[in-house]
Amino acid sequence: MTVLSVRNLSIDIPTGDGFVHAARDVSFDVGAEELFGIAGESGSGKSVLSKAIMGLLPGALISGEILFEGRNLLDLPARAMQQLRGNRIAMISQDPLSSLHPFYTIGAQIVEAIRTHRKVSEAEALKEVIDILGRVGIHDAEKRVHDYPHQFSGGMRQRVMIAMAIVLRPALLIADEPTTALDVTVQAQIISLLNQMRREFGTAIIMVTHDLDLLSSIADHTMVMYAGNRMEFGPGEAVLTAPAHPYTLGLLRSSPSQEKRGALPSIPGQPPSLLLEQKACAFAPRCPAAMAICRQERPPLRTFADGTQSLCWLEDKASNTAAALAPVPAEPAALVAQRDIVVSAKDVRLTYGGRSLFGRRINLEVLKGVSLELPRGTTLGIVGESGCGKSTLARIIAGLLPPTSGEVTIEGESVVDIDRARWIEMRKRVQMVFQDPFGSLNPRRRVGSIIGDPFRIQNIAHGIERKNKVRELMEIVGLNPEHYNRFPAEFSGGQRQRIGIARALALKPSIIIFDEPVSALDVSIQAQILNLIGKLQREMGLSYLFISHDLAVVRHVSSEIMVMKSGQVVERGETETLYHNPQHPYTRELLAAADPHYRKTGGGLADALGQGATP
Numbered sequence: 001m002t003v004l005s006v007r008n009l010s011i012d013i014p015t016g017d018g019f020v021h022a023a024r025d026v027s028f029d030v031g032a033e034e035l036f037g038i039a040g041e042s043g044s045g046k047s048v049l050s051k052a053i054m055g056l057l058p059g060a061l062i063s064g065e066i067l068f069e070g071r072n073l074l075d076l077p078a079r080a081m082q083q084l085r086g087n088r089i090a091m092i093s094q095d096p097l098s099s100l101h102p103f104y105t106i107g108a109q110i111v112e113a114i115r116t117h118r119k120v121s122e123a124e125a126l127k128e129v130i131d132i133l134g135r136v137g138i139h140d141a142e143k144r145v146h147d148y149p150h151q152f153s154g155g156m157r158q159r160v161m162i163a164m165a166i167v168l169r170p171a172l173l174i175a176d177e178p179t180t181a182l183d184v185t186v187q188a189q190i191i192s193l194l195n196q197m198r199r200e201f202g203t204a205i206i207m208v209t210h211d212l213d214l215l216s217s218i219a220d221h222t223m224v225m226y227a228g229n230r231m232e233f234g235p236g237e238a239v240l241t242a243p244a245h246p247y248t249l250g251l252l253r254s255s256p257s258q259e260k261r262g263a264l265p266s267i268p269g270q271p272p273s274l275l276l277e278q279k280a281c282a283f284a285p286r287c288p289a290a291m292a293i294c295r296q297e298r299p300p301l302r303t304f305a306d307g308t309q310s311l312c313w314l315e316d317k318a319s320n321t322a323a324a325l326a327p328v329p330a331e332p333a334a335l336v337a338q339r340d341i342v343v344s345a346k347d348v349r350l351t352y353g354g355r356s357l358f359g360r361r362i363n364l365e366v367l368k369g370v371s372l373e374l375p376r377g378t379t380l381g382i383v384g385e386s387g388c389g390k391s392t393l394a395r396i397i398a399g400l401l402p403p404t405s406g407e408v409t410i411e412g413e414s415v416v417d418i419d420r421a422r423w424i425e426m427r428k429r430v431q432m433v434f435q436d437p438f439g440s441l442n443p444r445r446r447v448g449s450i451i452g453d454p455f456r457i458q459n460i461a462h463g464i465e466r467k468n469k470v471r472e473l474m475e476i477v478g479l480n481p482e483h484y485n486r487f488p489a490e491f492s493g494g495q496r497q498r499i500g501i502a503r504a505l506a507l508k509p510s511i512i513i514f515d516e517p518v519s520a521l522d523v524s525i526q527a528q529i530l531n532l533i534g535k536l537q538r539e540m541g542l543s544y545l546f547i548s549h550d551l552a553v554v555r556h557v558s559s560e561i562m563v564m565k566s567g568q569v570v571e572r573g574e575t576e577t578l579y580h581n582p583q584h585p586y587t588r589e590l591l592a593a594a595d596p597h598y599r600k601t602g603g604g605l606a607d608a609l610g611q612g613a614t615p
Contacts, residue, residue, distance in 0.1 A: 005067040030221075032171070180211075428509060561579075
């Protein structure tokens, strides 16, 4: 049974610069119990479609039809749409913390959602809340229902959002990046939960995500969007394993999930401005297989034997872009002196003092004797679930947090208990690049000032000399030096991350610590940043500590991987050896959770585990 039918939907959003053509002639159907995936780069129209279905685009010019359970949502009055929203159509937002009110308990917030749409007492609603929290895996729901959002981990907050979305048994659930920035094990739990809910309640799910590998293993059907156009559509596995459109293939080849080393073949260029109406193929300026007709006329919709549809002039699916997108040859690895250790940590421990309980002081041991060595010019990947101590260890190495005990040396010099003047000097050698490129940049300062801060703080360069150094850094990381006076908001996500990298390079450090630097980026932008990181390492002999929950990314960039659990190192080894032959049960669990194909086929790692397809 079809729950949602979108027909020839076009969306134009008025702005001060003109109309943004956010969607053009988009059509698709979603059936009961179906998981429908929408993929594409930022600005492709994914979230705009979701908002249009939810009726959250006031002032937009929308044509076409959005038929939900037989009714056209575009014709409904605002009051009727309010009754549907949250009741029959629900949404899970990407950031659960900002979507939950910090002043109210989670129970009060879900009770409010229930009582808004149904006439039940507060006690009855609370009973339903406790039941649904238990269903989504919140243990001790009777007690946790009275807790506040900040008392939950990221995965638990996402479960709360799912509970709020499904408590009224909606017919349609829109999940906007529900697993972005979650650990692989938590991600697997969330996906399992969504699958359980749609089969139990018959709910149709639209999942918006940039994780193509995940989507290929769970989506019944997938739609790939670009510049507001539906470029490809079809069965999820067919679209994301044997794509018909060059754009889909470009996205897949940008992903580090495949077994490939060297530079990732990222899609060149940038998406077009949506202020300009596209008369021909929107992807033609970036397509390596573009023909003359692609730049002159809008392409036809082609249907292939496996059920996929492609908006493209290319007729042959099997060879559409194979020659044009030839594999990128692996670049030679940097020659490094393996015995030259730039970072050494020995038996590092960190204990936080807790509150007194029954006259005894309770201490929380965060790091429990962690040791590591980082050879010059290499990358050590650090993986593990949230709370395992990865970022805490990074802050200790960066000098932002003193350890309780243990020894940390940088290029042979101890960083523990040194005086302030010596530490300021040593800080030049260690820099960090953070997960959120926008949150780590001051929005009120110009990019030139931001990148020039290390020179100012260390009193190294002034005036024209500093300006020239900043422009040189911008050129090194692939930014236009002419954009020196722009603000961070005027750059894309990938460009903002380049700004953060330029700032980290300013003082010519020996070590750069990357803390989840690409987790929130589209795969095409992610590929550009990973290529840049590798290029800088080869050219400048940099040493990296690379922290990420994405094991595919860590595998691509790291020569060695260290696995942490509960403040301890449980396994460390050469990347490919550890990936193909993990020794510790926790490492096997992480890898099984990270690769949905292992879970789906029961092969590879699942065979090694001897437990089918379940992590």
